[in-house]
Amino acid sequence: MNIKKSKIYILLVMLLLLTSGCWDNRDINHRVMPVVLGVSKESEEEYKAYLQVPILQEDGIKTQIITGVGKTINEIVDKTSANLESNVDLLHIKVIVIDRAFAEEGVKDLISGIMRSREIPSKALVAICEEDMDEFFKKMSQVELSDGTALLDYFEKNAGWNPQIALTRVWHVYRSIHSYTKDVAIPIIRLGESTLIEQAGSAVIKNGAMLDEINSDETLLYNAFQGMSAHGKIEVLDEGSVLILDNGLNFASRLENELPILTLELQLEVMILEVKGDPTIEKIEKELEKLLKPRFENMITKLKDSEADILGIGQLFRKEIPRAQLKDWRSKYYPNLKFNLTVDVTIQNSGNLKEPGE
Amino acid sequence: MDKSLYVVFMYIVSHAGLILFLYPENIIASTTQGHWVPIVIEVFVHFFILTVFLKGLNYFPKQNDLITIYTSAGKIIAFLFLVPIFLYFLTSNIITVRGYSEIITIVFLSNTPLWAIMVVLLAISSYLAIKGVEAIFRTGVLIFILLFPLIIFILVISFQNVDWHYVYPLWVEDFSFFSQSSYYKSYFAIGGVFLFLGFIRASIPYKNKYVLIAATAVIPIFLLSVYIPILVFGQATASTFLYPFVLAVDSINLTWFMFDRMTMFFLLSIIIFILLFISLVLWMIVRVLSKCIAPSIKPFYLVVAVSLLIFIICLFIPSWKDVEQLFLWNTILRFYVILGVPISVVILGIKSRLEGDIK
Structure with missing residues (x-):
C-alpha cells in the first residue's frame, strides 16, 4: 500500500514539473520588457521600431531606447533579441506610439498583426506622435526620475488622463477597420515646451488610416458621445x-x-x-x-x-x-x-x- | 444515496468548457444577424434529446446502463449503436485534445511544443479515468466550487466594453444558417456530454429533475458566449477571430484588479473543465471496450492503451485546418449519435415494457 502511494506521489511531483508550462523558460533578469513601442516608416517597405525599456539601476530606474529597422515588427524584435544579451518580451507593452506620416498612410497591417500575434496586449493604448520620432524618444529617455511609464501615466484614468484626451486601445482600432458603423479617434501628442508631453487633439481614423484631425475641445465632445x-x-x-x-x-x-x-x-x-x-x-x-x-x-x-x-x-x-x-x-x-x-x-x-x- | 448534485456540477462544468471555446466562433460564422435564433433552436434540440433520452432510460431498471440496454437487445442493435458511440467518443477526444492544446499554444504557451501539452492533458485525464467515475465526479464538485465563481465573475465584468447597439438587427433575414456547416459544428457543445447520463446510472444515481435544472442553468452560458463578443466587437469584427470570446475577455481593463490579464484565469479554468470532460469520455470509451470486447483486460491497461492511441493520432494531425476537417467528419457521426441514441433507447424501452407486460 505504502509503495503504491509513494509511486503516486512521485508521479504527481513529476506532473508538477510538467504542468508549470516552463518550457524554454527565461528568468526575469534575462528579459527586456519594453513599456512603450514606437513605430514609424523608415522607407517604403521597412518599419522602424523604438522600444522604451525601463532598466533597474542602483540609484533608481533608467530608461533605455532600443531601435531597430525591419520589414515587420516581429522581425525587428527578433533581431534586437539576437543582438541583446537578453530576450525582448512584448507582453508588457502599454502604449504604442505611431508616427503621424505612417498613420496617414494607414496602419491596418500593423494593427492586424498585433491582434494576431497576442504578444502585444490588445488593450495597449494607441497614440499618434506629431514630432520626429527620434527626437521624441530621445527626450523620453532623458526625463529625470522617469521610471519609463511617463507616457502610460499620461493616459491612465487614475493618473494623468483628462476628459479631453481620447483613450483608444488597439482593439478599438481593429474594430474600426472591420465594423460597418464605427470609427475611432486616436490622440495626437507632441513634445511640450514646459511639460514632457502636450496633447494636440485627436486623429480621425477610418479604415486604419488617419484622415483628419479634431482639436481637444472636440475630443471632449467625442468622449462625451462615447458615454465617458x-x-x-x-x-x-x-x-x-x-x-x-x-x-x-x-x-x-x-x-x-x-x-x-x-x-x-x-x-x-x-x-x-x-x-x-x-x-x-x-x-x-x-x-x-x-x-x-x-x-x-x-x-x-x-x-x-x-x-x-x-x-x-x-x-x-x-x-x-x-x-x-x-x-x-x-x-x-x-x-x-x-x-x-x-x-x-x-x-x-x-x-x-x-x-x-x- | 442520491448524488444528483454531482451530476449537476459535472453537467454544467463540462458544458461551460465546451461552449466557451469554439461555440462562439461557430455561431458567429453561421449567421450575420439575430444570433439568438440559432442558439435558441439549439437549446430546444438540447432539451428535446435530453428529455427523450431520460424518458427512455426510465423504462429500464437503475442497474442497466446504456451498454447493457443495447447488448441485451441483440447483436445487430448493439453493433449499430455501440460502434458509432465508441467512434464518436474517440474522435471527440482526439479533437478536444488536439484542439485545446493548439489553443494553449496560440494563446499562452507559445514556446512549449505541442506534444508536451498533449502529454500533460492526456496524463492527467487518464489518471482520473483510471481512478474511476466516482473520482471524476468528486473532482468535478471540487473544481466547480473553486473555479465556477471565477467564470461567473469574468462573464459579468466582460460587459465592461459592450456597446448595446450591436445587438441589432435582431431578427434573422433567412434561415440560411441551416445550410452552414459551422452551425452543425456548433452542436459539438451539446452533443458530447449528455450521453454520460446513460453510463453512470448504476454508480452515481441521480434524479431526472436535477439534470433538467442543470441543462437550464447552461442556457445563459450559450447566449453570453456568443453575445459578449458580438456586443464588444460587432459581427463584422468578431467574425475575423478564431476565439471571439477569448479576445473579448482580453479587452477587459481593470485598474483595481491586481492581475493584468484576466484571460489567463479564464483559459486555465476552461482547460481544467475540459480535462474533466476528456477523462469522462476516456472512462466511457474504456467502459464500452471492457464490457463488449475485452472483459478480461484490466481497465487500467485499456485507459493507457486508448490514451496512447489518441496521443499518436493527435501527433499525426499537422495543422488547425485538419482539426477542422476532422470536426466536420465528426459532425455526421455526432448527429447519428445524438438523435439515434435517445430515440432508440425510447423504442427499446417501450418494447421491453410491452414484453414485460405480456410476461
Whole structure:
C-alpha cells in the first residue's frame, strides 16, 4: 500500500514539473520588457521600431531606447533579441506610439498583426506622435526620475488622463477597420515646451488610416458621445469659467426616405468657478449653450464630409437599416445625415459664494 | 444515496468548457444577424434529446446502463449503436485534445511544443479515468466550487466594453444558417456530454429533475458566449477571430484588479473543465471496450492503451485546418449519435415494457 502511494506521489511531483508550462523558460533578469513601442516608416517597405525599456539601476530606474529597422515588427524584435544579451518580451507593452506620416498612410497591417500575434496586449493604448520620432524618444529617455511609464501615466484614468484626451486601445482600432458603423479617434501628442508631453487633439481614423484631425475641445465632445464622463473639464466663457460636473446625451434616430435623421440632446451639469462682472445665471447658461452648440455642429459636419464615423452615429441606426445596406452606411447614409442638436445646461451650484446677479 | 448534485456540477462544468471555446466562433460564422435564433433552436434540440433520452432510460431498471440496454437487445442493435458511440467518443477526444492544446499554444504557451501539452492533458485525464467515475465526479464538485465563481465573475465584468447597439438587427433575414456547416459544428457543445447520463446510472444515481435544472442553468452560458463578443466587437469584427470570446475577455481593463490579464484565469479554468470532460469520455470509451470486447483486460491497461492511441493520432494531425476537417467528419457521426441514441433507447424501452407486460 505504502509503495503504491509513494509511486503516486512521485508521479504527481513529476506532473508538477510538467504542468508549470516552463518550457524554454527565461528568468526575469534575462528579459527586456519594453513599456512603450514606437513605430514609424523608415522607407517604403521597412518599419522602424523604438522600444522604451525601463532598466533597474542602483540609484533608481533608467530608461533605455532600443531601435531597430525591419520589414515587420516581429522581425525587428527578433533581431534586437539576437543582438541583446537578453530576450525582448512584448507582453508588457502599454502604449504604442505611431508616427503621424505612417498613420496617414494607414496602419491596418500593423494593427492586424498585433491582434494576431497576442504578444502585444490588445488593450495597449494607441497614440499618434506629431514630432520626429527620434527626437521624441530621445527626450523620453532623458526625463529625470522617469521610471519609463511617463507616457502610460499620461493616459491612465487614475493618473494623468483628462476628459479631453481620447483613450483608444488597439482593439478599438481593429474594430474600426472591420465594423460597418464605427470609427475611432486616436490622440495626437507632441513634445511640450514646459511639460514632457502636450496633447494636440485627436486623429480621425477610418479604415486604419488617419484622415483628419479634431482639436481637444472636440475630443471632449467625442468622449462625451462615447458615454465617458467629461467631469473635470473647465469651460471658459466671456462671463467666467465653469467646471463640468456631469454630462449626458440623449438620442432619437429615425430614417425618412432613406435619409438618416438624428435628434441629439446634450445635457451638462456645471458648477461656477469664476465670474467676471455680474452676469445672471441664465446668461451663463445661455453663453455655454452658445459656445458648445456650434462646436458640436461643426464637428459633426466636418466628420460627415470625411465619411469617418468616429462618433458611431451609425450604431444608432442599426435598428432601422437592414444589415445588407448597413455596409454602405459610411458612403451612402452618413454624408446625408441630418441632425438637430440642443444643448441643455444646468448650473448645479455656484460654489461657496451665492449665485451672481442676485 | 442520491448524488444528483454531482451530476449537476459535472453537467454544467463540462458544458461551460465546451461552449466557451469554439461555440462562439461557430455561431458567429453561421449567421450575420439575430444570433439568438440559432442558439435558441439549439437549446430546444438540447432539451428535446435530453428529455427523450431520460424518458427512455426510465423504462429500464437503475442497474442497466446504456451498454447493457443495447447488448441485451441483440447483436445487430448493439453493433449499430455501440460502434458509432465508441467512434464518436474517440474522435471527440482526439479533437478536444488536439484542439485545446493548439489553443494553449496560440494563446499562452507559445514556446512549449505541442506534444508536451498533449502529454500533460492526456496524463492527467487518464489518471482520473483510471481512478474511476466516482473520482471524476468528486473532482468535478471540487473544481466547480473553486473555479465556477471565477467564470461567473469574468462573464459579468466582460460587459465592461459592450456597446448595446450591436445587438441589432435582431431578427434573422433567412434561415440560411441551416445550410452552414459551422452551425452543425456548433452542436459539438451539446452533443458530447449528455450521453454520460446513460453510463453512470448504476454508480452515481441521480434524479431526472436535477439534470433538467442543470441543462437550464447552461442556457445563459450559450447566449453570453456568443453575445459578449458580438456586443464588444460587432459581427463584422468578431467574425475575423478564431476565439471571439477569448479576445473579448482580453479587452477587459481593470485598474483595481491586481492581475493584468484576466484571460489567463479564464483559459486555465476552461482547460481544467475540459480535462474533466476528456477523462469522462476516456472512462466511457474504456467502459464500452471492457464490457463488449475485452472483459478480461484490466481497465487500467485499456485507459493507457486508448490514451496512447489518441496521443499518436493527435501527433499525426499537422495543422488547425485538419482539426477542422476532422470536426466536420465528426459532425455526421455526432448527429447519428445524438438523435439515434435517445430515440432508440425510447423504442427499446417501450418494447421491453410491452414484453414485460405480456410476461
